Amino acid sequence: MTDPLSRRSFLGTAAAVAAAPSLDARFPAPAVIRSSQARYAAVASANGIRGVTKAVELMTQGADTLDAGVEGVKIQELDPEDMSVGYGGLPNEEGVVQLDASCMHGPSRRAGAVACLEGIKTPSEVARLVLKYTNHILLVGAGAKRFALSYGFKEEDLLTPRSREAWLRWRANRGRDDDWVDVPAGQPIGPRPTGTINLNTINAKGEISSVTTTSGLAWKIPGRSGDSPIVGAGQYTDNTIGAAGSTGLGEANIMACGGFLTVEHMRQGMKPTDAALATLKRVLAMAPPRLVDERGRPRFQLEFYALNKAGEFGSASFFPSKYAAHDGREGRILDTAPLFPR
8 A cells, every 4th residue: 555645745745834824813714634535425314315325326437526416316306205395395375386496516616596496396407507507596486497498398297196185185274264174183184394405415536516405395485485595505515615505494594594604614624513513503593582492492493414525424403303424335314413302
C-alpha cells in the first residue's frame, strides 16, 4: 500500500501553511481542515431507502450526482402507494394534487424548482429542466405546467382511488355544519400528513447535489407551497461543503432557511448530525407561540438530512424518527438524533 502523500508534497504544504497569514476578525468562520477524500454516499428521508440505493448504484456507473438523485426520488414520485409525493399524493382542499420540487447541482452552482405543479407525476424532473435550460430558478402553477408539457411530459390525473377516497372522507368530516354528510364514526377518516422526500448525493470526486420533492400538506389551501421548492430551505448544496434538506412542516423551516443554515453549520466545522441539531434549535427559536407548547417543545415534526464533502452523513429531528442512508456499500434505515424524546 503506497502513501499518497509524499515527503516532498507534505513539506510543500507545510511551508504554504506557515507562509499563510493568520486568521483574524475579518474571517468570522473558523478555519476547518477537511478531508480531500470523498466517497460515494447518499442520505434521504426514510421513504428514500430505495432511492439512496438507486442513486449510489447510478453514480458508481458514472451518472452525475443530480441525475442520480432525481432517479432516486422518482421511485417515490411514481409509486401510487406513497401518498406524500407525486402520483397518488394527497390533494389540496379542493381535491387537486399540487406538487413541489427543487434541486441544486453543486459542480455547476445552479438550481431549479417548480411549485403548485398540476398533472405531472415527476416534478423533480421538471425542476431539473428549469435548472438545465433556463436562467430562472422557480416556475409556478400554470406556467410550470406549460413548461413541462413543452418538453413532452404527459398531463395525467394524479389522484389514485386511494388518495381520492382519503380526500372524500376528509371533506365529509371536516365540519358538523357544512353540507356534507359525516362518515360514520366506525369508519376511519383520512389523516392530514405532511410528506416529502429529500435526497442528497456525493460521488468519489466530491461532486454534490440535492433534490426535494413533495405533494405538500394534505388538504392545504390551493396554491400553498411549503419549503420543498424553496432553494435554501427545503434543500441546499454548496459543492465545497456539503448538502442538506428537510421534511416536515415547511412553513417553520422557511423561516430559518434550514437547508442553507445546516450547510453553513457544516462550513464552521460541525458534523452533519450536529449541524442539523443546531438548525432545529434555530427553527424552534423562530417558531411562533401557537406552534410551541407550554414546555417549549414544538407542536410539529421537522427532520433534516445532511452530508459533507467527505461523504459523512447524518440526520436530526425534533422527535425520534428514521432516515435512509447509503455509505457506498449498503443502504440502511437509521435513527435520527432527536432534540426531544417522544
